[in-house]
Amino acid sequence: MDYFVAKKSEFKSGDRRIVQSARGEIGVFHHEGAFFAYANTCLHSGGLACEGLLMPKVVDIIAEDRTYQGQEFDETETHFVCPWHGWEYDIKTGQSIGDRRQFLRKYEVVERGDDVFVIA
Amino acid sequence: MNAPTPVNNVREVRFDEFSSSDSLIKATEQAHKRNYKDFLIVDVDSHHYESESYGEIFKYIENPVIRRQALESASRGGRSSMLGGSVGYQDIGGRITRHWLRKHEKTEGPEHRDVTTTLRWMNAMGVDYACLFPTPMLFLGTHPQVEIEVAMARAYNRWLCDTILEHEPRIISMLYLPFNDPDATYQMVKDFGHRKGVKGFMVTAPRYKPVHDNAYMKTYRLLEEMGLPISFHAAYNWNDQSLQLTNRFIGVHALGFMWFNMVHMTNWVVNGLPERFPKLKVMWIESGLTWAYSLMQRLDHSYKMRTSDCPSLKRKPSEYMREMYFSSQPMEMPDDPSILEATFKMINAETQLVWSSDYPHWDFDLPGVIYDLPFLNEQSKRNILGGNAARLFNLDPKPVKTIPPVGGFK
Numbered sequence: 001m002d003y004f005v006a007k008k009s010e011f012k013s014g015d016r017r018i019v020q021s022a023r024g025e026i027g028v029f030h031h032e033g034a035f036f037a038y039a040n041t042c043l044h045s046g047g048l049a050c051e052g053l054l055m056p057k058v059v060d061i062i063a064e065d066r067t068y069q070g071q072e073f074d075e076t077e078t079h080f081v082c083p084w085h086g087w088e089y090d091i092k093t094g095q096s097i098g099d100r101r102q103f104l105r106k107y108e109v110v111e112r113g114d115d116v117f118v119i120a
Numbered sequence: 121m122n123a124p125t126p127v128n129n130v131r132e133v134r135f136d137e138f139s140s141s142d143s144l145i146k147a148t149e150q151a152h153k154r155n156y157k158d159f160l161i162v163d164v165d166s167h168h169y170e171s172e173s174y175g176e177i178f179k180y181i182e183n184p185v186i187r188r189q190a191l192e193s194a195s196r197g198g199r200s201s202m203l204g205g206s207v208g209y210q211d212i213g214g215r216i217t218r219h220w221l222r223k224h225e226k227t228e229g230p231e232h233r234d235v236t237t238t239l240r241w242m243n244a245m246g247v248d249y250a251c252l253f254p255t256p257m258l259f260l261g262t263h264p265q266v267e268i269e270v271a272m273a274r275a276y277n278r279w280l281c282d283t284i285l286e287h288e289p290r291i292i293s294m295l296y297l298p299f300n301d302p303d304a305t306y307q308m309v310k311d312f313g314h315r316k317g318v319k320g321f322m323v324t325a326p327r328y329k330p331v332h333d334n335a336y337m338k339t340y341r342l343l344e345e346m347g348l349p350i351s352f353h354a355a356y357n358w359n360d361q362s363l364q365l366t367n368r369f370i371g372v373h374a375l376g377f378m379w380f381n382m383v384h385m386t387n388w389v390v391n392g393l394p395e396r397f398p399k400l401k402v403m404w405i406e407s408g409l410t411w412a413y414s415l416m417q418r419l420d421h422s423y424k425m426r427t428s429d430c431p432s433l434k435r436k437p438s439e440y441m442r443e444m445y446f447s448s449q450p451m452e453m454p455d456d457p458s459i460l461e462a463t464f465k466m467i468n469a470e471t472q473l474v475w476s477s478d479y480p481h482w483d484f485d486l487p488g489v490i491y492d493l494p495f496l497n498e499q500s501k502r503n504i505l506g507g508n509a510a511r512l513f514n515l516d517p518k519p520v521k522t523i524p525p526v527g528g529f530k
Contacts, residue, residue, distance in 0.1 A: 003128045020129040045486055046146045051133045053215055083143070083217040085483060 005035075005109070005116040018050065021120040026107055027051065028118050031078060031091050035109035037118045038094045043102050047084030054091070055079050138221035140237050140480075141524060144244035147486050151523045154491050156246030160506030160517050161487055163242070163250040165353070165405050165447045165476035168234045170254040170276060176283070180275035186268065203272065206259040207358045209369055216482045235288045241479055242290065245486060248506065248521045251513075252284065252293050253322065255481075258355040261327030266300045273298040277312050285317030290520060292513065294320035294351050299327060302335035309342050319513040320349035322405070325380035326357040332391035340397050349401035349445070349512055354381050377450075378411040385415060385441065392432020394440040401512060403445035406478060408452050413463045416441050442468045445512055447476040448504070449485040461495045470500050474509045 003021050005028045011017065013033060018040055019026045025040035027050020042049035056073035063069050079088040079097060088097040094104035108119045141148075151157075170177060174194045181187035193202035211219040227236040234252075242250050257276060263269050277295045284291055295312050297305045312318055321343065323331075331352075343350050356376025357363060363379070366372045381404050388394070388402070404412070416438035423430065423437050433440070446467055454460055467473060478484045490496070490504045510517045 005130060016133055018131050018133060041146065045488065046150060048143070048146060052217055055213075055215065081215045083215070086212045086215045088215075 002110070002117040002119055005037075005118050008111060008114050008116050011116055014054070016050065019118055021118070023120045025050075026118055026120055027080075028109060028116070029054075029080065029091055034092075035111075035116060036091055036094075037107040037109050038089070039105040039107075041104075042082040042084060042087055043096055043099075043104060044082065044085055044087045047082045047087075049082045049087070049089065049104060050080060052081040052083035055081055055088070057097075135217070135221065136224060138218065138224040140218075140222075140225060140240035141244050143218055143221075144241055145526060148244045148246075148524060148526050150486060150488050151244075151246030152526060154246075154488070156487060156491075157519060157521070157523055159502045160249075160510055160515075160519050161245075161247050161521070162474070162506045162509035162513070162515065163245075163247045163477045163479070164403070164474045164509050164512075165253060165449060166238070166250045166479050167253050167255050167481055168238060169256075170280075171256045173232075173234070173279070173283075177272075177275050177279045180279045180282075181271050182274060183267075183271055186271045190272075202268065203256065203260070204263060205256060206356075208356070208372070210373075210482045212369075212482060218480055219482070222480070231287060232283050235284055235291065238291055239288070243522055243524055245477065245479070246521060246523050247477070247487075248519050249290050249292055249509075249513075249515055250477075251319065252280075252291050253353060254296065257296060258324050258353060259326065259357070260296075261299060261324045262357050262359070263300075266298075270298040270301050270304040273304075273308065274311075277308065281312065281315040281318065285315065289317070292317045292319045292515075294318070294322040294349070297321045297323050297339075297350075299323045299336075300329055302333070302339065305336065306339045306342065309339055309346070309348070313342075313346050313348055318348075320351060320401075320403075322351045322353050323384075325352045325354045325384060326360070326376070327380070330387050331384045332387045332393060337396070340393065340400055344397045344400040347399075347514075349403055351403040351405050351445075352381055352384050354378070354404075354406040356380075378407050381407045382411055382415055385412075386419065389419065389433070389437045389440050390430040392430060394443070395432050395434065401445065403447065403474070403512070405447040405476065406449060407446075408450050409446060409448065409460075409463045409467065409473075410452050412441060412446055413466045416466055438466075442466075442472065445472050445474055445508070447474055448490065449476040449478045450483045451485055451489050453489070457494055460493070464495075470503055471508060473504045474512065475505045 003019050005017050011030050013030050016029045026037050027040045028037040040050045056075050057077040059074045061069040078091045080091050081088050094106045096102040110117050178190040189202050227233045260269050273296045299305055354377040356372045358372050363372050363376050419437035475490050487505050491501050
């Protein structure tokens, strides 16, 4: 079934919507020109997985000589963070960063004219 | 082409408002699905942020000089404070959004704001009674001025009794003991042990006084006579010389919350305190469970070779430990549930484990961490979620909560 998400013109990159569906709530992200949609239920303890901060991946800077040189954000990989306990997910895949065997249920997003729908 | 009419609900995510009930709506769904309304759930370790009420609490400080220092200190936010604080970043760089969104939560009515917000999350989770503890004061045991710990503990306890416990029977507490002053510790039990809602007393674990010091025996004796339990609430001290070796919060948290309780438990057992105070109920809070599983084996192994080190013991250390109470959070969840099952067996969880949320702190647990375990029967689940705590705190086992409906879209 198709669920209306937003008018594309009103759904800016960096924004998100939470959509009620028969399968439960779905979080739809507009990220760098693409749409991604996942179940809004954290794999950890059932929190509102899609309603926390968007954070770039944190990386340790390890030099050629293998010494530690600090930390920085990797702006090429964005995570959305469950606000209950901090579980992080890759916004492009729904993969759990803390347990890479696990993925949030992903839903297809389609555009029809100026309308954005999620299929669930 | 005409735009379709949206027939489903859509909402945006807001970072300028907060509701404890809404943020826990998924917990409420779990509470309904698991029929928590049918049985008692007691949270033996939850928190509020007493620092938000310092203006009220400081007025309760008995000594006028310290009271003035505290009130003056509170008026200069951001500069050096009389109470100090703790190094750390529990909210994971802001990722735990309730920590900074909670200031937006609206409350109304005559009750103290902490009563209102506490009842909201309790109802949302399906909790009947919550044992409420402070937050910044968990670190007060390392304050260099003993008299400040005593003054603050007495002020906070009196404020908590007058403002919270007197007014809301579902909120209970084990009051803070100023353990760095043994005489003041004893006096605290004498003065506050009979107040409404006081179900025992709590020692914050990060501190450097040994629990077997003779100076504490009169307090243990008094608690035993009064039938009130003593608990040791874990926390960390990043200024501890060993823990200074860790460079990330995950390290100091994982170790620190076990470390101090492991030290106190070891001293408690090898010095024969369970033999000296056989009716004193002892509870260990917020160290998870794996430390107990490990320490029981470790002490038993050495005990058989070194009985002369602990001649007061008539049984193995683990046998005494198995008669104490352990709060569950943060409950480690190994991929293989048989490992957790073995831990439950080791600590005699069916009668000694008491569920705790630690809400609203960053690593809180829901009742589901117990209710959803595959190896527990329904009665064991109910014991751990409420029955054991009802026995420990002498609570009526009849459920009193009201779980809000969820049917709609948040």
